[in-house]
Amino acid sequence: MSKKSEAEMISRRTLLRSAVSLGAASIAAPVLAQDTLQDIISAPRRGTWDDQFDATAASRTAATVTSNNPVLGPMGPANIQQAILQYQQIVAAGGWPQVTPVQQGLRLGAAEPSVQQLRQRLMISGDMPQSVGMSNSFDSYVDGAVKRFQARHGLPADGVLGEFTLKAMNIPADVRLNQLNTNLVRLQSMAGDLGPRYMMVNIPAAYVEAVENERVALRNTAVVGRIDRPTHTINSKVYEVILNPYWTAPRSIVEKDIVPLMRKDPTYLTRNNIRLIDGKGNEVAPETVDWFAPKAPNLMFRQDPGKINAMASTKINFHNPNNEYMHDTPQQGLFNKLMRFESSGCMRVQNVRDLVTWLLRDTPGWSRQEIERVINARVNTPIKLAQEVPVYIVYITAWSAKDGVVQFRDDIYQRDGATELALQTKYGVEQSAGSIDDDMLPAQ
Incomplete structure (x- = not known):
């Protein structure tokens, strides 16, 4: 058996053990709605997945983030508790592998052994269906899964395994589980009647x-x-x-920013529609102020309404x-x-x-x-x-x-x-x- 085939067999066995521990449903969709996954799996194929699928996957990714379900409210704790159960299973099964790509900015079209780690990582977290299988190819299945992962982590859903995507992906499962538990307490404190x-x-x-x-x-x-x-x-x-x-400038801005600017450019206040107002509500002309005095003038710096x-x-x-x-x-x-x-x-x-x-x-x-x-x-x-x-x-x-x-x-x-x-x-x-x-x- 070649080293490549042996590596693929080991990866498959590892994933199978995870599936047995978690149950097929947990692997398939611990973090994504099942209908979303089914749409992706059943999308039309044409040899390889085409650009139209990529665009559709990206729009579905955005939809998972822009749902009309609020973060707070009476169901907040119950929803995150379900996620905690899922992540407890993932941790008990050994978590997910670290992804260590050879090339930076791994993306659609690439082929290297680390893509197998990436596939396994995405399957365990539920961003990619298990049925896709293992290979060294960064295909459209992987591209769509990376985009879903990025959207769930507040990252640009571009499908590129950049610095921050890789860092987020390599946070251990037990750390994520602790993060969920920490936020359960926060959500429980906001579970009452919010109006x-x-x-x-x-x-x-x-x-x-x-x-x-x-x-x-x-x-x-x-x-x-x-x-x-x-x-x-x-x-x-x-x-x-x-x-x-x-807009009224805070005193600190007046002292540290505006006064030095006025020393360099006496037109700064006028150009930015900022007026000087004294304690009696009277406007003071900027040219009457000694901008080189040791202390900033004891005046209100108020900017008029407008586009700027x-x-x-x-x-x-x-x-x-x-x-x-x-x-x-x-x-x-x-x-x-x-x-x-x-x-x-x-x-x-x-x-x-x-x-x-x-x-x-x-x-x-x-x-x-x-x-x-x-x-x-x-x-x-x-x-x-x-x-x-x-x-x-x-x-x-x-x-x-x-x-x-x-x-x-x-x-x-x-x-x-x-x-x-x-x-x-x-x-x-x-x-x-x-x-x-x-x-x-x-x-x-």
Whole structure:
């Protein structure tokens, strides 16, 4: 028997032992809904899987992440307990193998022995059906399974075995099991009556859910606090929306950023629509200030509403002692980043006008058309909600909804007790000065 054939036989025997320990159903779908797997298995073949299948698989992958099942609520603990049972079985059967590819960025079309490790890893976690079998080929079965794995871990579903995908894949099964147990406690604390309509911000996932009647009405991508200036967890209520908000620069930004900029460019404030206001509410001309004085002027630095305002069109206020809030941003490209841990505690929200429309639904006179009209008028307009909406800002790094898809996220704030889970934390730290949302300093 050749070494290659012997290796394949060993891999098959190992997988078979896992299947016997776990049971066929556990191997086939511990983390993916069975109908999703069946769709993939029964998709039409044409010798090899074609690009059309790849696109279909990618769209199904996205669907598993964008389901309308909320993370919190009465079923949260039961759903994650089911995942815990599955992962207990995986751990008892020996876990999954480490994947050590010879070439970096392993992807569709590659062929090397480590693909067998990859296949076994994906089968044990349920991202790929066991019926696919073992080989050295990174085919469309493997490509689709890697994309599903990436989507479950909050990674770009590109099918490429890059640095962070490989790190997430090689976290041992027992560490993942402990992560599930840690988050079970968190979900149990949020299993009560959250209200018929509420918002949830999941910090590690960096997104916002608007939930109504235990279904997700909206799910918006967000940017949250970095590790050295974290967003605080809190149960609160949204009480106000401000269209065309002013932005007031924190004192730290004035001292460390704006004053040095004014020394270099006296037009900076004017170009960025920032006005100086004294203690009596009077405007002060920038040219009358000595910008080279030892101390920064004791004035309010307030930016007018508008497109270049640091909060852009909208600010959402909720009760909290940390001066944190949700808001729009002129820097929309931030939402395309993998690591969206860049603020000083406040939360930027993509497509925030959809969320505002949902929040103001029961506040008379505020249709989407009226909201857009006021925003276009550039007039600062505070709006009190007719009924305050609960908001729960939580730290959940692992969960499972009733669709059976088990989700994991990076332990960005290093609270889960395992260093392996803080995969990308260094990318959430910035070297900058200031306090509340100092990263919102307007462009120079």
